[in-house]
Amino acid sequence: MKMPVPDRGVIDRKAAIVAGLRRIVPGAGVxxxxxxxxxxxxxxxxxxxxxxxxxxxxxxxxxxxAVLRFLHGQGVPVVPRGSGTSLAGGxxxxxxxxxxxxxxxxxxxxxxxADRIIRVESGRTNLSVSGAVEADGFFYAPDPSxxxxxxxxxxxxxxxxxxxxxxxGVTTNNLLGVTMVLMDGTVVTLGGGHMDAxxxxxxxxxxxxxxxxxxxxxxxxxxxxxxxxxxxxxxxFGSNEVAGACVSDIIRAGVLPVAIEFMDRPCIEAxxxxxxxxxxxxxxxxxxxxxxxxxxxxxxxxxxxxxAGRHAPLEFRESRSADEAARxxxxxxSAFGAMGRIADYICLDGxxxxxxxxxxxxxxxxxxxxxxxxxANVFHAGDGNMHPLILFDANDPADLDRAERLGADILxxxxxxxxxxxxxxxxxxxxxxxxxxxxxxxxxxxxxxxKDVFDPSWLLNPAKVFPLDVxxxxxxxxxxx
Amino acid sequence: xxxxxxxxxxxxxxxxxxxxxxxRGGGTRDPGRPGPGEVLSVAGLAGxxxxxxxxxxxxxxxxTALAEVExxxxxxxxxLPFEPxxxxxxxxxxxxxxxxxxxxxxxxxxxxxxxGAARDAALGVRFVDGAGRVVKNGGxxxxxxxxxxxxxxxxxxxxxxxxxTEVALKVLPAPPASAMLRLEGLAPADAVxxxxxxxxxxxxxTGAAHLPGDGPDAGTLLRIEGFEDSVAYRAAQLSAVLRPxxxxxxxxxxxxxxxxxxxxxxxxxxxxxxxxxWRVSLRASRAAEVLxxxxxxxxxxxxxxxxxxxxxxxxxxxxxxxxxxAGTFDGHATLVRASDATRARIAPxxxxxxAVAALSRALRARFxxxxxxxxxxxxxx
Numbered sequence: 080m081k082m083p084v085p086d087r088g089v090i091d092r093k094a095a096i097v098a099g100l101r102r103i104v105p106g107a108g109v110x111x112x113x114x115x116x117x118x119x120x121x122x123x124x125x126x127x128x129x130x131x132x133x134x135x136x137x138x139x140x141x142x143x144x145a146v147l148r149f150l151h152g153q154g155v156p157v158v159p160r161g162s163g164t165s166l167a168g169g170x171x172x173x174x175x176x177x178x179x180x181x182x183x184x185x186x187x188x189x190x191x192x193a194d195r196i197i198r199v200e201s202g203r204t205n206l207s208v209s210g211a212v213e214a215d216g217f218f219y220a221p222d223p224s225x226x227x228x229x230x231x232x233x234x235x236x237x238x239x240x241x242x243x244x245x246x247x248g249v250t251t252n253n254l255l256g257v258t259m260v261l262m263d264g265t266v267v268t269l270g271g272g273h274m275d276a277x278x279x280x281x282x283x284x285x286x287x288x289x290x291x292x293x294x295x296x297x298x299x300x301x302x303x304x305x306x307x308x309x310x311x312x313x314x315x316f317g318s319n320e321v322a323g324a325c326v327s328d329i330i331r332a333g334v335l336p337v338a339i340e341f342m343d344r345p346c347i348e349a350x351x352x353x354x355x356x357x358x359x360x361x362x363x364x365x366x367x368x369x370x371x372x373x374x375x376x377x378x379x380x381x382x383x384x385x386x387a388g389r390h391a392p393l394e395f396r397e398s399r400s401a402d403e404a405a406r407x408x409x410x411x412x413s414a415f416g417a418m419g420r421i422a423d424y425i426c427l428d429g430x431x432x433x434x435x436x437x438x439x440x441x442x443x444x445x446x447x448x449x450x451x452x453x454x455a456n457v458f459h460a461g462d463g464n465m466h467p468l469i470l471f472d473a474n475d476p477a478d479l480d481r482a483e484r485l486g487a488d489i490l491x492x493x494x495x496x497x498x499x500x501x502x503x504x505x506x507x508x509x510x511x512x513x514x515x516x517x518x519x520x521x522x523x524x525x526x527x528x529x530k531d532v533f534d535p536s537w538l539l540n541p542a543k544v545f546p547l548d549v550x551x552x553x554x555x556x557x558x559x560x
Numbered sequence: 561x562x563x564x565x566x567x568x569x570x571x572x573x574x575x576x577x578x579x580x581x582x583x584r585g586g587g588t589r590d591p592g593r594p595g596p597g598e599v600l601s602v603a604g605l606a607g608x609x610x611x612x613x614x615x616x617x618x619x620x621x622x623x624t625a626l627a628e629v630e631x632x633x634x635x636x637x638x639x640l641p642f643e644p645x646x647x648x649x650x651x652x653x654x655x656x657x658x659x660x661x662x663x664x665x666x667x668x669x670x671x672x673x674x675x676g677a678a679r680d681a682a683l684g685v686r687f688v689d690g691a692g693r694v695v696k697n698g699g700x701x702x703x704x705x706x707x708x709x710x711x712x713x714x715x716x717x718x719x720x721x722x723x724x725t726e727v728a729l730k731v732l733p734a735p736p737a738s739a740m741l742r743l744e745g746l747a748p749a750d751a752v753x754x755x756x757x758x759x760x761x762x763x764x765x766t767g768a769a770h771l772p773g774d775g776p777d778a779g780t781l782l783r784i785e786g787f788e789d790s791v792a793y794r795a796a797q798l799s800a801v802l803r804p805x806x807x808x809x810x811x812x813x814x815x816x817x818x819x820x821x822x823x824x825x826x827x828x829x830x831x832x833x834x835x836x837x838w839r840v841s842l843r844a845s846r847a848a849e850v851l852x853x854x855x856x857x858x859x860x861x862x863x864x865x866x867x868x869x870x871x872x873x874x875x876x877x878x879x880x881x882x883x884x885x886a887g888t889f890d891g892h893a894t895l896v897r898a899s900d901a902t903r904a905r906i907a908p909x910x911x912x913x914x915a916v917a918a919l920s921r922a923l924r925a926r927f928x929x930x931x932x933x934x935x936x937x938x939x940x941x
Contacts, residue, residue, distance in 0.1 A: 194843050194844050238709065277909060280712050283712025330616060378789055432612065501706050517706055522697065
């Protein structure tokens, strides 16, 4: 994976740049010691690392504004960072960039239960947003699996999803407003406690812009009353095709579960060996969770049982207690940990139309055999968001290369099936060079025009999202040569 | 009038245009400020590209009639989640509402409070920008964060960034049963509080409106939808929640429930009323206060609330600038119905803070460098 050649002129001015940052953010809020910078050299896509020039951790929107104005004047690229949990390399720095982290900005600014909104500083973690309103019976719906650690800033940047999007939507559907700072230091407020944009929906394009349009410092989020209860069922099948057909039939029947999770045999076996959740021996299993009162849950599960019955399931397992419910989720929730024990893995994130599930799974199996690398599949089946896990040995550079090529082929397959490269992780650097598979030049040109407007000098997270050759003319110190 | 029948013809028409164009779907919504230009109608771009009920996905050409889409979905027991209003009765327009016009105006009805707006249901778009370039964004799948989200940017852009040619939407099951709970005689602030209590309950309220007055159609209305038993259960639970605000009357008759919400959705109380119509989007808890300010400052002909108070419909004497009387509040006011002369004087689309306005203007200049697409329609000055 290529990154732009760092700007020597910026690196040579490190001392002056750091001194300038210290004038704005005093004390430990500016980091420039090489050993401390190592903590910021990568995010959760740990295969790629590069220490930044410096790190700055402002405490207020005003400080963020002053920092950006200063760095804009200096022509220094800025990489915004929430908690650094991106799986796509969204917070990967370059040697000539300053990381602007919002980790010190974690306050809850306002909770209004009657209006069902919470306003927080963007460094606050996803789970602690829910935590702030849990005692009052509310929650924040988007629940990426990194929710314990990931920051709202990163959620907004990547338009994060989670397991419960089928019913509650993703970040963009639960985000009502932001305060953000443009690269030139301008502070902009978009949206707020009301529901819709009056003019152009700028909030809509900021969400998911991967930190390339501005640094979000505050967010107004929609919170929801907690359902009365929730319960999962586990359904085992003899083939991926049958499990896929069952998903489609459940949705058609008008049941709208909060989650439909799918695991294939390689994934089931690895999870079973690791977590011993007591999963059945089968080719594919679904975990379907429904919400409501006890009676409503019974009714929905009754419908799901009827539908599943038409597909000759190997097992239909209901949970009769919180403990049994936890055991159904146990394997799924430990899937990534289980894989990590077997081998290193790359977690893909393509989305496909649900109807294409069997065909794409068969295609993945063929590619897996062709490359000689194991692939386990675990994903949000209700919305077609797949997470194929490619197992490889990170100590062998040839293996990493092979795994990346296999990953590119699988994502291309997703796009050919009518889907997309990434459902919830973002493009970052990881899928940057595949953008041409999904988008024509005019499609990318329209997107880059938006960045031209928000960040004319292309200093914010410049080497992400768009293939380097496509963005070369716009970026400074272009590495086009 | 230009009437392209294909996306390529739209691209040709825009690319070769020598002057301003007025982009039109069915011409039923008449958004924004009137202006010059030859009408470019996308009504010829009609037809269903793809409908997969098992994936809750629909892809249609932008000129497809809303009614055709709704009938297609209904036949499969599904529907558009956001309950788009029919504004013909309010605006006195004729014609056939199109799905492109619905998305271009982000037209969303009472269910917006629970199921999201049109912009939330949009999965993908194809459009022709002001230079005649065909652009696609998003796709047909539910979760998609590949590249920037121009889908939401196009939603509500009223044809000023590009001409929509194709729209992909998420649809939802249409529940078999519904119920309406009604409280009578509440003052605005009490109505908002009662609606908030309902929306804060776990009983999944899909509509919360308040129509002032005493008639059989007036009152504070709450809607519940779902499977039969579930609706019965939640209606009972919700009645208990609402009890502190008075006697709760429950109605389970489908046609009456649907009719009552169509009245709210389409602003029927204003159809026969003289005056300008404003739509104020605001924080629900501030609705009573803003209403009182406007009522105190000018002759308020009529009003009602939707979205639990988050949407305040007001009918004012012709030519009255509501923004001058509403004070500052978290939200904005759109002038929905007024004479051309009034709309030339008072911007229908709400003004924005200078930094935001600058971004919007710059985006328009990039997507429509020749200023051809509905010029002036969204201008606030």
